[in-house]
Each structure stands twice: as structure tokens, then as C-alpha cells.
Amino acid sequence: MARLPYLNPEDLAEADRPLLKRMITLHRCLVNSPGAARAFSGLGQYIRYGMKLDPRLRELAILQVGWLARSPYEWSHHVKIGHDFGVTDEDxxxxxxxxxxxxxxxxxxxKLVLKGAREVYAGGMSAGTFAELQQHFDNEAMVDLTVTAAFYCAVVRTLASLAIDVEPEYQPYLDKFPFPA
Structure with missing residues (x-):
């Protein structure tokens, strides 16, 4: 159970109601601070829709962070979102x-993208992995990959600290790809 209330549009000022265009539990909790929710959403939207990094590789990096953190919310949501961007069950x-x-x-x-995401999760990408990735990505993609992995490290910590619940419609993704016991 979340540590703060899940708000609905009618609980918010008119100007803040668009923050709940997606009525997922994460957003419903974050809007307890509309300014934080707006900032959080801005970077999230850029990562999902604005960057040039291959979307499948982006989603694999996000999934790597979710798996390492054992974050049920992040893992379940991005297995589904990953499917929308080319990640297969085999992936x-x-x-x-x-x-x-x-x-x-x-x-x-x-594999190299996952290695980079694991290193970011552990505290920072090594010079060697960064150099290997630079053989495949330009500077913009390098920043995008690094920011993606680092942002999702923050996301999984936010989810855990606020105890955000997984919505029932995402439970099948946890059932299909469960965390180790």
C-alpha cells in the first residue's frame, strides 16, 4: 500500500489535472507534489518519445535497472512498454x-547496453564500457543512454520509497517473468 494517497483529477487544481492523463498509480501518488510530478514527467516523456536512441535498446536498459532493483512496478510496466517498442519475450x-x-x-x-545499464545502476559506467559503447553511438546517444539508466535508477528508488502498488492489469507481466525467490 502506498505511503501517500493516490489522488484523482478532482483532487487537483484545474491547471494540474493534465498530470493525470495516465491514471497509473505512480502518477496518482506523484501529484501530491504537482511540481515534482511535472518535472518527473518531462524527463520521462523525453526518454520515451524524444530521444534518438533505438527504442528497443532503451527499453532493455530500463528493464535491466528494473530487474536489478527487483522493482515489481518498473519491471511489469516496462515489460509491457518494451513489447510496444520491439522487446520480445525472448529478449x-x-x-x-x-x-x-x-x-x-x-x-x-x-549485451553491451545491458552492461552499461548495470554499471550505471552500480554507481557509474566504467571508462571501458563507455568507450565500447562510443564505437556504436554518437555523443547524443551516449548521453541519452546514460540519462535513461540513471533516471530509472531514481524511478525505482522513488517507487520503493513511496511503496507504489502495481496495478492489477500489470500483474500478468510479473507472473510471466517473476523475480527469483
Whole structure:
């Protein structure tokens, strides 16, 4: 159960109601601070719709952070969102295997993106991994990948700290790809 109330549009000032155009529990809790919700949403929208980084690779990086954090909300939402941007069930299974150092079918660039996301999650991407990624991405994509992984590190910590509930419609994604016991 969330530590703060889930608000509805009628609970907000008229100018803040558009913050709840998606009535997901994360947004319904964040609007307890409309300014924070607006800032949070701005970067999230850029990551999803504005950056030039390949959307499948972006979603794999986000999923890597969600998996490492064992964040039910992030994991379930981005398995679904990932599907919308080209992530397959096979990719999700391979990500889990890659995280455990097991053989999998991901292509080398996807494995490298996951390695970079794991390093950002652990505190910062190493110079070696950064240099390897620069062989594939221009400066803009390097910033976009780094900001994506770092932002989702903040997202999973926000979700955990506010104890945001997973909506029932996302539970099937947790059931299909559960965290280890």
C-alpha cells in the first residue's frame, strides 16, 4: 500500500489535472507534489518519445535497472512498454540470463547496453564500457543512454520509497517473468 494517497483529477487544481492523463498509480501518488510530478514527467516523456536512441535498446536498459532493483512496478510496466517498442519475450528471458552471466540469444550491442545499464545502476559506467559503447553511438546517444539508466535508477528508488502498488492489469507481466525467490 502506498505511503501517500493516490489522488484523482478532482483532487487537483484545474491547471494540474493534465498530470493525470495516465491514471497509473505512480502518477496518482506523484501529484501530491504537482511540481515534482511535472518535472518527473518531462524527463520521462523525453526518454520515451524524444530521444534518438533505438527504442528497443532503451527499453532493455530500463528493464535491466528494473530487474536489478527487483522493482515489481518498473519491471511489469516496462515489460509491457518494451513489447510496444520491439522487446520480445525472448529478449526479456535473455536479459535475465545475461544478468546472471548465462548464455543467451541477445546480439552483442544489446549485451553491451545491458552492461552499461548495470554499471550505471552500480554507481557509474566504467571508462571501458563507455568507450565500447562510443564505437556504436554518437555523443547524443551516449548521453541519452546514460540519462535513461540513471533516471530509472531514481524511478525505482522513488517507487520503493513511496511503496507504489502495481496495478492489477500489470500483474500478468510479473507472473510471466517473476523475480527469483
Amino acid at each position: 526479456v528471458t535473455a536479459l535475465i540470463a545475461e544478468t546472471d552471466g548465462k548464455p543467451n540469444g541477445l546480439e552483442p550491442l544489446a
